[in-house]
Amino acid sequence: xxxxxxxxxxxxxxxxxxGPSAGLRLADLGARVIKIERPAGGDPCRKLSIKxxxxxxDALNFHAINRNKESFTADLKxxxxxxxxxxxxxKADVLTHNFRPGVMEKIGLAYTDVLKINKRIxxxxxxxxxxxxxxxxxxxxxxxLQSLSGLAYTTGDEGDGPMPFGLSIxxxxxxxxxxxxxxxxxxxxxxxxxxxYVELSLLESAIxxxxxxxxxxxxxxxxxKRSAVSNGNPLLGAPYGIYKTADGxxxxxxxxxxxxxxxxxxxxxxxYSQQDVFEKRDAIKxxxxxxxxxxxxxxxxxxxxxxxxxxxxxxxxxxxxxTDLYKSAQMENRVVVNGTESYVTTRCPxxxxxxxxxxxxxxxxxxxxxxxxxxxxx
Amino acid sequence: xxxxxxxxxxxxxxxxxGPSASLCLADFGADVIKIEKPGTGDICRELYVSDVVIxxESSIFHAINRNKKSYTADLKCPGDVFKIRKLIERADVVMHNFRPGVMERLGFDYxSVKQINPSVIYASxxxxxxxxxxxxxxxxxxxLQSVSGLAWxxxSSSANPTPMGVSVVDMLAGAHLAQGILSLxxxxxxxxxxxxxxxxxxxxALDFQFEVLTCYFNDGGxxxxxxxxxxGHAYVAAPYGIYKTKDDxxxxxxxxxVELGELIGCSELVLYSDKKDxxxxxxxxxSVLARHLLNNxxxxxxxxxxxxxxxxxxxxxxxxxxxxxxxxxxxxxxVVKTNNGISVKTTRSPITIDGEQLSDSKGAPxxxxxxxxxxxxxxIGVKPEIIDAK
Numbered sequence: 172x173x174x175x176x177x178x179x180x181x182x183x184x185x186x187x188x189x190g191p192s193a194g195l196r197l198a199d200l201g202a203r204v205i206k207i208e209r210p211a212g213g214d215p216c217r218k219l220s221i222k223x224x225x226x227x228x229d230a231l232n233f234h235a236i237n238r239n240k241e242s243f244t245a246d247l248k249x250x251x252x253x254x255x256x257x258x259x260x261x262k263a264d265v266l267t268h269n270f271r272p273g274v275m276e277k278i279g280l281a282y283t284d285v286l287k288i289n290k291r292i293x294x295x296x297x298x299x300x301x302x303x304x305x306x307x308x309x310x311x312x313x314x315x316l317q318s319l320s321g322l323a324y325t326t327g328d329e330g331d332g333p334m335p336f337g338l339s340i341x342x343x344x345x346x347x348x349x350x351x352x353x354x355x356x357x358x359x360x361x362x363x364x365x366x367x368y369v370e371l372s373l374l375e376s377a378i379x380x381x382x383x384x385x386x387x388x389x390x391x392x393x394x395x396k397r398s399a400v401s402n403g404n405p406l407l408g409a410p411y412g413i414y415k416t417a418d419g420x421x422x423x424x425x426x427x428x429x430x431x432x433x434x435x436x437x438x439x440x441x442x443y444s445q446q447d448v449f450e451k452r453d454a455i456k457x458x459x460x461x462x463x464x465x466x467x468x469x470x471x472x473x474x475x476x477x478x479x480x481x482x483x484x485x486x487x488x489x490x491x492x493x494t495d496l497y498k499s500a501q502m503e504n505r506v507v508v509n510g511t512e513s514y515v516t517t518r519c520p521x522x523x524x525x526x527x528x529x530x531x532x533x534x535x536x537x538x539x540x541x542x543x544x545x546x547x548x549x
Numbered sequence: 550x551x552x553x554x555x556x557x558x559x560x561x562x563x564x565x566x567g568p569s570a571s572l573c574l575a576d577f578g579a580d581v582i583k584i585e586k587p588g589t590g591d592i593c594r595e596l597y598v599s600d601v602v603i604x605x606e607s608s609i610f611h612a613i614n615r616n617k618k619s620y621t622a623d624l625k626c627p628g629d630v631f632k633i634r635k636l637i638e639r640a641d642v643v644m645h646n647f648r649p650g651v652m653e654r655l656g657f658d659y660x661s662v663k664q665i666n667p668s669v670i671y672a673s674x675x676x677x678x679x680x681x682x683x684x685x686x687x688x689x690x691x692x693l694q695s696v697s698g699l700a701w702x703x704x705s706s707s708a709n710p711t712p713m714g715v716s717v718v719d720m721l722a723g724a725h726l727a728q729g730i731l732s733l734x735x736x737x738x739x740x741x742x743x744x745x746x747x748x749x750x751x752x753x754a755l756d757f758q759f760e761v762l763t764c765y766f767n768d769g770g771x772x773x774x775x776x777x778x779x780x781g782h783a784y785v786a787a788p789y790g791i792y793k794t795k796d797d798x799x800x801x802x803x804x805x806x807v808e809l810g811e812l813i814g815c816s817e818l819v820l821y822s823d824k825k826d827x828x829x830x831x832x833x834x835x836s837v838l839a840r841h842l843l844n845n846x847x848x849x850x851x852x853x854x855x856x857x858x859x860x861x862x863x864x865x866x867x868x869x870x871x872x873x874x875x876x877x878x879x880x881x882x883x884v885v886k887t888n889n890g891i892s893v894k895t896t897r898s899p900i901t902i903d904g905e906q907l908s909d910s911k912g913a914p915x916x917x918x919x920x921x922x923x924x925x926x927x928x929i930g931v932k933p934e935i936i937d938a939k
Contacts, residue, residue, distance in 0.1 A: 175732040175733055175735055175736035175744075176732055176735065176736075188760075196728060200728075200732045201732075221760065221761070221764055221784045221785070222764050222768060222784060222828075224764055224767060224768060231763060231764060231767060232760045232763065232764070234763075235759055235760055235763040236760065300875060300879075301878060301879055303878055304874060304875050304877075304878025304879065305874050305875050305878070306875035306878075309862070310802075310860050312802045312803075312860045313802075314781055314782070314789060314790075314791075314800050314801075314802045314860075315800055315802055315860060315861070315862040317800075318791060318798075318799075318800035318862050318863065318864040318865070319862050319863065319864075319865055319870065319875075320865070320870065321865055321866055321867045321870050322715070323791060323800070323864055324864075324865075324866040324867070325713070325714030325715050326703055326704075326711060326712070326713050326714040326715075327703075327704055327708075327711060327714075332779075332791060332793055332798055333791050333798055333864045333866075334703065334704060334711070334780070334791070335703075335780075335781050335782070335790075335791060335800070336702075336703060336713045336717075337702030337703040337704075337773075337775070337780065337781070337782050337783055338699075338702055338757065338758065338760075338761065338782070339760070339782075340713070340717065340757075343721075343757060344720075344721075344724070345899075347721070347724045347725075347728065348724075348899050348900055350728050350731075351573055351577075351724070351727055351728060351731060351900065352900040352902065354728065354731035354732055354734075354735055355552035355553055355577040355731055355902075356552060356902065357735050358552060358553060358556075358731065358734050358735050358738060359550060359551075359552045359553075359554070361735070361738035361739070362550070362554075362738075363550055367552075367902055367903055368902070368903050368904065369900065369901070369902060370900075370901035370902075370904075371899060371900060371901070372879070372899075374875075374879060375879055375881060375899035375900075376899045378879070378881050378896055378899070379881075379896060379898070379899035380715060380717070380720060381715055382612050382613075382895065382896045383565075383598070383608075383609040383612050383613070383715075383716070384715065384867070385612075385867065385881075385895070385896050386608050386609065386611065386612035386893070386894070386895040386896065387598055387599055387601050387608045387609065387612075388867045388868075388871075389882070389894040389895070390601050390603055390608050390893075390894065391599060391601050391608075394867070394868060395599055395867065397714065401709065402711075402714060403691050403712050403714070404690075404691070404712070404714050404715065404716065405599070405714055406598035406599050406609070407598060408598075411691060412691075412712070413691075413695060413700055413709055413710055413711065413712055414709070415709055420695075420709055420710055421695075422691050422692055422694075422695035422700075422712070423691075424687070424689045424690075424691045424692055425689075449599060449600045450600075481687045481689050481692060482692070483686075483692040483695050483696055484695065484696065485695040485696075485700055485701075485710050486695065486696050486697070486698055486701075487698055487701045487710075487772050488698045488701075488762070488765055488770075488772060488773075489770065489772060491696065491697065491698050492770075495681065496677060496681065496683045496696075496751070499677075499678060499680060499681050499683075500677075500678060500749070500751050500752055500755065502752055502755045502756075503766065514763070514766070514767050515763070515766040515767060516759065516762070516763040516766065517755055517756055517758075517759045517762055517763070519756075520725050520748060520749075520752040520753050520755070520756035521725050521726075521728060521729040521732075521746060521747075521748055522729075522745075522746065522747040522748070523729065523732075523733070523744060523745070523746060524744045524745050525745060525747070
C-alpha cells in the first residue's frame with residue numbers, strides 16, 4: 172500500500188523513548204528512518220531491558236520502540252565520521268535529537284550548523300525543560316517530569332501521597348507532539364521550500380497534556396483537589412471513578428445521581444441531588460462505594476448498562492485479550508527478527524483508507540545498515 | 550508563513566478527543582470551523598467541571614476550543630445541509646467523533662463527502678472501531694481506561710485499579726488523529742489525493758501501552774505486578790517511585806541501590822548489592838528506603854542526591870509549580886480573548902517553531918458566532934432568489 176510519508180528520510184539521533192517513539196510513528200507512516208548511533212553500544216536503550224526480556228543482544232523494549240528503522244553507526248567526535256553524517260544530513264528531510272542543551276552545539280550539529288548544509292531540513296529537538304531557565308540542565312526523565320509538572324497530583328485519592336502514572340506518559344506525549352510539529356513543518360516546506368526548527372520539551376508537553384486542569388486551576392478559587400474516594404479525574408464530580416464490588420471492580424463515568432439511585436436502589440442517595448456532585452462529591456461516592464460492595468460486578472453492570480448509564484468492567488490484559496472486542500481491534504503485530512525468531516508487539520494505531528498499518532520489519536542491529544546507506548546515499 | 554496557512558478544517562466533533570486534534574491544527578495556523586447544533590452546540594460547552602464557569606460556559610470548553618470558529622447548522626434541515634455541503638467543497642479536512650452510523654444517517658459519511666469533495670481528508674474517532682456490537686458502547690475516557698487494562702498499571706498492589714487522573718485516552722486519540730490528518734495533508738501536497746483516517750480510543754489506549762504490552766505478549770502472558778509500596782511503574786525496579794520525606798515528597802527514578810544507600814547514609818540499603826534483587830526484592834528495598842527518607846527533609850536529600858547525578862526531583866502541585874522560575878521561563882500561559890470581551894487564561898501549544906512559540910490570542914467562539922462571516926467568505930449564504938421565492 173502507498174504510505175503517506177513515502178520517500179522521506181529521517182535521521183534519528185534520539186535515544187531512549189521520547190524521540191525514538193516519534194521515529195517509530197514516522198516509519199509506520201512510510202518514512203525511511205535511520206538511527207545514527209555511536210559505534211560503542213549505540214542507543215543506550217538497547218541495553219535497558221524491562222523484565223530481562225531480550226531479542227538477541229538487544230532489549231525487547233528497544234525492539235518495540237525501534238522496529239521498522241535502519242541503523243548507521245558513526246562516531247560524531249571523529250572528523251571523517253562527522254563528514255559522512257553531514258553528507259547524510261544533506262540528503263535528509265528530517266533530523267531528530269533529544270540530547271541535553273549544548274551537546275549538538277559542541278559536535279557542530281546545532282540547527283544553525285545543519286541549516287548551512289540543508290535549508291530544507293526539519294530539525295526537531297527535544298529537551299527536558301527547554302533551552303533556558305533554571306531547570307535546563309536537569310535530567311529529562313519521565314518520573315521526574317511527572318513529579319514536577321503536577322501530574323502526580325491528578326491520580327490516586329486525596330489523602331494518598333502524589334501518585335505517578337504507571338507508564339512513561341511524558342516521553343510518549345512529547346514524541347507525539349514532535350511528530351505533529353515535524354509533519355506540519357513538512358507541509359509548509361512543500362510551499363516555501365524551507366524547513367523548520369521544531370523545539371519541544373518534556374515539561375511543555377506534560378503541561379499541555381494537563382491543559383484542561385491548568386485552565387481550570389487558573390480560574391478556580393478553591394483549587395483542584397482529587398477525590399478522597401475512588402478518584403477518577405480531579406475535575407469531575409460524583410460518581411466518576413473505579414469501585415470495588417463483592418467480586419471485582421467496575422467503573423462509573425458521568426451519570427445522573429437520581430437515576431443511579433433508582434437503578435441501583437441506593438436509598439441513602441435520597442439525601443443528595445444532581446447539584447451536589449461537586450460539593451458533596453466524596454460523601455456521595457462513599458455511599459455508592461459501600462453499596463457496590465454488596466453484590467458482584469456483573470449484577471451491577473447488567474442493571475447499569477440496561478439503563479444506558481456509562482459503566483464498564485475493569486479488565487486486566489488477560490480478561491481484555493479474551494474479548495471479541497479486543498480481537499476485532501487487531502492490534503497485535505508480529506515482527507520477524509530473522510528467519511527463525513519473531514515476537515509480537517502492537518501496530519500503529521492509525522488506520523489509513525481503511526487499512527491497518529502492520530509492519531513485520533524488525534529493529535536494526537547496531538550498524539546493520541551502515542554500508543548499505545553509504546552505497547545508496549553517500 | 551504559518552505551517553498550515555489556508556488549510557480549512559470542517560470539524561463536527563464534540564467534547565475532547567476530536568476537538569483536541571483540531572486545536573492542534575488551529576495552533577499550526579489552520580482555519581478550524583466547528584459545526585454546531587443550533588441552540589446547544591458542542592455539549593462540552595455545558596460540561597462544567599469543578600464548578601468553574603467562565604461566561605456561562607465550562608472552563609474546559611474554553612481551553613479546548615480557543616482559536617476556532619463556530620458555525621451553527623441543523624443537519625436535518627435541507628437549507629443548512631446545502632450550506633454545509635458548500636463548505637465541505639472548500640474543505641481540506643472534514644472530521645468528526647460521532648458513534649458509527651450517525652454520519653451515515655446525516656449523509657456526511659466518507660463516501661458521501663468524497664463525492665462532494667474528491668480530494669478531502671476525512672478523519673474520525675470512535676470509541677471501539679466501526680464494526681461489532683460494541684460500537685454502541687459509549688466512547689468515554691474512564692471506561693476506555695478501565696476496558697484497556699490501563700487502570701491496572703497505577704497505584705500500589707493493595708489498592709483498587711486506579712485510573713490516570715487526566716483524560717489521557719481522549720488526548721491520545723486526538724493526537725493520533727492529528728498525526729494521521731497531517732500525514733495525509735503532506736501526501737496531498739505531493740499526489741493531490743486525500744484519504745481517510747480512522748482512530749479508535751481503544752487502539753490509542755493499547756498503543757499507549759505498547760512497551761509493556763510487548764513484554765506481556767512475549768513473557769507468557771504474565772500480568773503486571775504493581776509495587777506494594779511507593780508505586781511508580783509496574784515494570785521498573787527499586788527505587789523508582791515517589792516517597793514521603795519529613796516535610797514533603799520526592800521522586801526517585803532509576804538508581805544504583807548501593808550508591809543511593811551510601812549517599813543517604815542508609816547501611817541497610819547498601820547490603821542489596823545484587824542488581825537482580827532490585828527488581829525481585831523491589832518492595833522490601835523500597836520499604837527500607839521509604840522509612841529512611843522520613844528522617845529528613847526533601848531539600849536535605851535533594852542537596853545530597855542532585856549533585857551526585859542521581860535522578861530525583863521535588864513533587865509539585867499546580868499551586869507550587871506555577872510559582873517556580875522554571876515554570877515561568879516556559880511562558881506556557883496565554884490569555885485569550887473571546888469576542889464578547891472575556892479574558893481566559895489557558896496554556897499555549899507545547900510546540901515552538903523557528904524560535905516562536907505558537908500562541909494566538911483568539912478565544913473560543915460563541916455559539917454560531919461566525920455564521921455570517923463564513924456565509925460571506927465562502928459565498929454560501931441563502932441566495933436572494935430563495936428568499937424571494939418565499
